[in-house]
Amino acid sequence: MDLKLNGKNALITGGSRGLGKQCAISLANEGVNVAICGRTPSTLDKAMSELKDLDVNVITIVGDISNLDETSQIYQTAVSKLGPIDILINNVGGTRSREDIAETKLEDFIGTFDINLFGGYELMRLVIPHMRQQGWGRIINIASIWGREYGGNISYMSSKAALIGATKHAAVSLGKYGILVNSIAPGSIVHSQGSWEKFQNNNPPDVVKKFIEENLPLGKFGWPEPVGDLVAFLSSDRAGTITGTCIPVDGGQGISMI
Numbered sequence: 001m002d003l004k005l006n007g008k009n010a011l012i013t014g015g016s017r018g019l020g021k022q023c024a025i026s027l028a029n030e031g032v033n034v035a036i037c038g039r040t041p042s043t044l045d046k047a048m049s050e051l052k053d054l055d056v057n058v059i060t061i062v063g064d065i066s067n068l069d070e071t072s073q074i075y076q077t078a079v080s081k082l083g084p085i086d087i088l089i090n091n092v093g094g095t096r097s098r099e100d101i102a103e104t105k106l107e108d109f110i111g112t113f114d115i116n117l118f119g120g121y122e123l124m125r126l127v128i129p130h131m132r133q134q135g136w137g138r139i140i141n142i143a144s145i146w147g148r149e150y151g152g153n154i155s156y157m158s159s160k161a162a163l164i165g166a167t168k169h170a171a172v173s174l175g176k177y178g179i180l181v182n183s184i185a186p187g188s189i190v191h192s193q194g195s196w197e198k199f200q201n202n203n204p205p206d207v208v209k210k211f212i213e214e215n216l217p218l219g220k221f222g223w224p225e226p227v228g229d230l231v232a233f234l235s236s237d238r239a240g241t242i243t244g245t246c247i248p249v250d251g252g253q254g255i256s257m258i
């Protein structure tokens with residue numbers, strides 16, 4: 001399927017490893033020029049070495065999306081080096097607390113929103129004028145089944161649920177300008193240096209086996225390619241009537257949740 005994305009420009013936050021890097025690869029395979037950002041120069045350099053042979057422009061930007069000054073800087077750098085952004089993938093995510101309500105201080109609750117929501121929200125606002133002016137744009141926010149459904153800690157789940165809400169609201173406002181806004185809810189996906197790789201390395205095999213049996217209907221963890229390929233499809237005109245939705249990529253994991 002030719003997605004006809006050749007020559008478009010995408011900004012992918014947190015594209016130096018994991019799901020963000022896969023989004024960059026899947027888009028670049030469709031001819032999309034990509035800007036990726038992250039906080040660690042060496043990880044960005046490694047990602048660049050993987051992306052540079054694809055026949056597109058690739059730029060890397062060092063910056064922290066949870067710091068709004070740096071978020072704006074990341075956007076300005078992407079535009080000046082790549083050109084106006086046609087496709088925004090808000091992929092950065094994480095948590096400042098791993099606890100429930102009694103143990104999560106407000107500052108950590110807010111801090112998790114800084115990572116998962118506020119930087120991405122600001123980037124959505126920054127890309128809208130160009131997308132509106134050209135009558136075409138795509139915004140895809142990487143949420144989680146922990147937020148679409150119940151799961152994880154309270155700050156992470158709440159911030160991902162808010163990201164899904166902002167996605168729906170923006171989709172309704174922006175549809176008439178040709179801008180489609182969607183979110184994706186991954187389940188437990190393993191990749192190098194990711195949290196589920198660490199979970200498997202840091203726990204005894206029987207604990208990992210029990211987690212898989214109780215949570216993963218496919219009998220195994222997920223992998224990044226289905227997320228990247230869905231991002232490429234949602235970015236294309238083939239997905240022209242899909243907006244405001246939150247699509248699980250979870251091997252059925254979410255079915256057991258509230």
Ligand SMILES: NC(=O)c1ccc[n+]([C@@H]2O[C@H](COP(=O)([O-])OP(=O)(O)OC[C@H]3O[C@@H](n4cnc5c(N)ncnc54)[C@H](OP(=O)(O)O)[C@@H]3O)[C@@H](O)[C@H]2O)c1
Pocket residue numbers: 013014015016017018019020037038039040041043063064065066091092093094115142143144145185186187188189190193194195196
């Ligand atoms: N993997 C899963 O199983 C899973 C499941 C559900 C949802 N998700 C969501 O999917 C997204 C990607 O997950 P992942 O597993 O690929 O994450 P990851 O392994 O933590 O990778 C995150 C990427 O973002 C960068 N990053 C992290 N914090 C940043 C910040 N404040 N500013 C700029 N860049 C930052 C990282 O590079 P640096 O560390 O160098 O900055 C890295 O490139 C996240 O939103 C996550 O919540 C993942």
